[in-house]
Amino acid sequence: MSENISAFTSKEYDMKIKQTLPYYDEFYQQVIDLVKSCNLNALHWLDVGCGTGKMAEIAFENIGVEKFTFCDCSSEMLEIAKERFPYPNTEFILCDIQELTNSNEYDVITAIQVNHYLQKEERRKAVQNCYQSLRENGIFISFENFAPFSELGKNIYLEKWKLYQMEQGKTAAESDEHISRYNQNYFPITLTEHLKLLRDCKFRVVEILWISNMQVGIWGMK
Template sequence: MDTTINKVKEKFNQNALQYDNQRRKLIPCFDDFYSIPISIIETYKESPRVLDIGAGTGLFSSFIRKKFPKAKMTLIDISENMLEQAKSRFKEDDYIDYLIADYTEHKFEEKFDIVVSSLSIHHLTDEAKKKLFDNIYFILNPDGVFINADQVLGHTPFIDSIYKNDWKNKINRSGLKGIEIQAAHERMKLDKMTTLVNQINWLINSGFKDVDCVYKYFNFVVLFARKS
């Protein structure tokens, strides 16, 4: 496990208890950011297999569960404390498996119909992102879909500064405490964001069809890709 991954694990272990409560204030477009991915996920299967990578506290999975109550779900995250929160959230749900592991290295033994991620992949290097997209394509069943709700880098330094300044101004007015805002800035130092165009091209290069950015709010995006 490399140094950056260890630091990500440490930061999110520390923030696990507060993470969900802060999320709405840290994501100015929270409602759209989570509702739009759910609205576009479709499958003909009554019990689809779903993988949530970088699942954290299971927030994204909780919305998926409401749409697909019979889905068989797997949540993987490197932070044991975050997954403990997920287990608490789904304590009465017998159709969820939990994996404490680095999803960039884990060897999945099954195929999935839906793979999702939210606010996790931007912690990876560009090479790790490309490798992950290849792996996701491999573990998806035909007609399977990959949804990534994440943050991207502005395509020029000026555009990126607009994104960052807008976010800073909004969280400063969000009602978060100073110590919470500082903690968010510390976590951001671990980000390795890349541009939207790069990620669309990498998904296409991995073999995905029907690749699109279906939602964008400054640097918050929802990417869709289908394995035909």
């Protein structure tokens, strides 16, 4: 587990992701606003697919976190996070989301642009693991790419996404390369399937938090 499975290496990730995903910073603000609204205290927070620690940075700035656990399958990403957050209330776990074995431990679990790399049964296992890892009334918050309902809709949204990337400084070739990853390197599911998956994994509350372009934020409460 020496490298991540995203489109970018650990060293370039933070710069490239903003060139690629519209409203990327908004994902994290939406998470913070939701957690604050749930009135959870003395938080134990797990961020799966933590990357370089963007979620932790925003959480520590805005919310009282008693313990923050970083989890990633990339040792390079985890090392960057360790260097950024050498705090006594942090923990670092090198593992895939499908390998989580925690039980009733966390108040908040976040997964930002993580599960769309998984096939459907793998995704189900990952979400079920997150459910098991939450305490009662804990919340799971996920931001993912999603699949439009029609082929025409997909083609239009992908072209829109390509134009956004070019406006952010990517070349046409770079943008085309990223767009070509759809259903090849990552495997989006529809909004209906996203919601059904959380319900099937026994979350008692399932809601859409935010949506734009081909990205959606969803959450479930145990």
